[in-house]
Amino acid sequence: xxxxxxxxxxxxxxxxxxxxxxxxxxxxxxxxxxxxxxxxxxxxxxxxxxxxxxxxxxxxxxxxxxxxxxxxxxxxxxxxxxxxxxxxxxxxxxxxxxxxxxxxxxxxxxxxxxxxxxxxxxxxxxxxxxxxxxxxxxxxxxxxxxxxxxxxxxxxxxxxxxxxxxxxxxxxxxxxxxxxxxxxxxxxxxxxxxxxxxxxxxxxxxxxxxxxxxxxxxxxxxxxxxxxxxxxxxxxxxxxxxxx
Amino acid sequence: xxxxxxxxxxxxxxxxxxxxxxxxxxxxxxxxxxxxxxxxxxxxxxxxxxxxxxxxxxxxxxxxxxxxxxxxxxxxxxxxxxxxxxxxxxxxxxxxxxxxxxxxxxxxxxxxxxxxxxxxxxxxxxxxxxxxxxxxxxxxxxxxxxxxxxxxxxxxxxxxxxxxxxxxxxxxxxxxxxxxxxxxxxxxxxxxxxxxxxxxxxxxxxxxxxxxxxxxxxxxxxxxxxxxxxxxxxxxxxxxxxxx
Numbered sequence: 511x512x513x514x515x516x517x518x519x520x521x522x523x524x525x526x527x528x529x530x531x532x533x534x535x536x537x538x539x540x541x542x543x544x545x546x547x548x549x550x551x552x553x554x555x556x557x558x559x560x561x562x563x564x565x566x567x568x569x570x571x572x573x574x575x576x577x578x579x580x581x582x583x584x585x586x587x588x589x590x591x592x593x594x595x596x597x598x599x600x601x602x603x604x605x606x607x608x609x610x611x612x613x614x615x616x617x618x619x620x621x622x623x624x625x626x627x628x629x630x631x632x633x634x635x636x637x638x639x640x641x642x643x644x645x646x647x648x649x650x651x652x653x654x655x656x657x658x659x660x661x662x663x664x665x666x667x668x669x670x671x672x673x674x675x676x677x678x679x680x681x682x683x684x685x686x687x688x689x690x691x692x693x694x695x696x697x698x699x700x701x702x703x704x705x706x707x708x709x710x711x712x713x714x715x716x717x718x719x720x721x722x723x724x725x726x727x728x729x730x731x732x733x734x735x736x737x738x739x740x741x742x743x744x745x746x747x748x749x750x751x752x753x754x
Numbered sequence: 755x756x757x758x759x760x761x762x763x764x765x766x767x768x769x770x771x772x773x774x775x776x777x778x779x780x781x782x783x784x785x786x787x788x789x790x791x792x793x794x795x796x797x798x799x800x801x802x803x804x805x806x807x808x809x810x811x812x813x814x815x816x817x818x819x820x821x822x823x824x825x826x827x828x829x830x831x832x833x834x835x836x837x838x839x840x841x842x843x844x845x846x847x848x849x850x851x852x853x854x855x856x857x858x859x860x861x862x863x864x865x866x867x868x869x870x871x872x873x874x875x876x877x878x879x880x881x882x883x884x885x886x887x888x889x890x891x892x893x894x895x896x897x898x899x900x901x902x903x904x905x906x907x908x909x910x911x912x913x914x915x916x917x918x919x920x921x922x923x924x925x926x927x928x929x930x931x932x933x934x935x936x937x938x939x940x941x942x943x944x945x946x947x948x949x950x951x952x953x954x955x956x957x958x959x960x961x962x963x964x965x966x967x968x969x970x971x972x973x974x975x976x977x978x979x980x981x982x983x984x985x986x987x988x989x990x991x992x993x994x995x996x997x998x
Contacts (some may be wrong), residue, residue, distance in 0.1 A: 519875070519876045520876050521879075523875045527778065566877075566921075579870065586873060590874065591874065595874065595879040596876050597876060598873050598874055598875065598876045599873075600872070600873045628844070628939070629830060629834065629840055629842050629844045630839065631763070631842065632763045632764050632765045632840050632841060632842045633763070633765050633881070635839040635840065636763075637877070643983065686955050704782075745988065
């Protein structure tokens with residue numbers, strides 16, 4: 511048995527997220543079916559994290575154990591030949607027997623894309639969140655700085671989540687304007703459920719003056735979800751990289 | 755009655771091209787239904803040109819006559835509120851009574867996008883043509899120059915087309931590499947059926963050495979479709995601009 515790690519990108523538009531579930535097509539299930547086709551084995555893939563329906567990945571990492579004789583470097587070609595076109599495997603390598611894509615992850619980087627044009631874009635509808643209001647990007651950049659560092663982020667977690675330890679360390683959080691697009695990038699040692707989308711929504715509120723920059727620290731301190739901004743739509747979110 | 759001109763972009767992935775037809779959803783039909791919803795009139799829209807299934811538009815132009823009292827500048831908002839998200843109207847203005855989006859066009863500009871990464875892209879599958887082979891972009895640039903000017907382009911027209919006058923004036927044809935992407939842009943006073951896609955296919959053949967650059971002039975001279983390259987896939991093609 512070998513332990514193989516895969517790196518892949520997927521367009522999440524047509525999937526109910528990563529994790530296998532009843533009555534809905536997911537990336538995990540689609541990948542496991544493709545693996546069965548080429549290895550003839552019943553393989554359970556270990557993903558680096560769940561992703562929500564409509565969320566995309568540029569550098570998703572997973573691993574699985576197999577007796578297949580297909581060399582690791584041929585695996586992307588073999589898999590891509592049977593996978594649908596919206597999932598592309600671009601790296602495969604053998605990893606230590608106990609490597610676990612989720613438990614071994616030391617952190618992750620996400621991107622959140624906002625389309626801020628005068629009219630929505632026919633091409634970005636599934637790949638960015640459309641925000642028609644004028645944004646003060648400098649304000650968003652100022653607000654972003656306040657999230658960096660180790661904080662209790664429970665104000666930025668979906669209501670109903672049951673995680674007990676809500677302290678996370680945000681390594682970096684940047685906001686950049688490129689034409690009509692605003693790109694938020696955030697890396698941290700871990701993320702609470704919907705944390706990136708709620709931080710994106712809070713930065714949007716800061717950008718339109720609905721939340722004062724000075725208020726961010728207060729919101730973090732209170733831990734009150736209702737004080738933070740909206741949960742920005744899933745189609746703007748990309749898992750960019752997993753750190754090991 | 756006013757004559758209104760619209761400018762729009764559309765993602766052609768889910769449409770059988772522009773022109774209304776039986777048993778298939780087209781952009782024209784979708785737009786005419788939207789116009790009916792907001793004007794209550796049975797409107798026939800005049801498009802600047804046909805586009806094939808899967809082909810995209812960034813600057814499609816069309817016009818229609820209406821008695822509607824909706825001011826031209828409000829028309830994009832009114833239409834976008836009832837159009838599906840993959841069609842976006844971003845300009846509307848009143849034009850002379852005899853303006854005709856097709857007959858008045860003095861020329862058009864198209865873009866053809868090629869994705870030349872080591873693996874296909876999950877995100878570009880409907881928006882660029884995937885070409886996995888190494889391309890000599892300098893060779894493609896040299897080949898492109900030979901198309902510029904007034905030539906008989908019948909070697910670059912889909913077999914079976916019945917157009918008699920096959921002389922067109924190519925104003926410009928450029929090839930540019932941006933990361934893993936190769937972008938071809940071509941402007942001309944008019945285009946034969948599939949002309950851009952066949953020129954793109956011929957440039958790809960030049961890029962892999964399957965057609966010598968010197969041979970391009972000979973192919974134009976013979977007018978033989980079989981001498982030219984493949985018809986590159988529709989999803990790489992964008993109508994960028996119409997000149998009036």
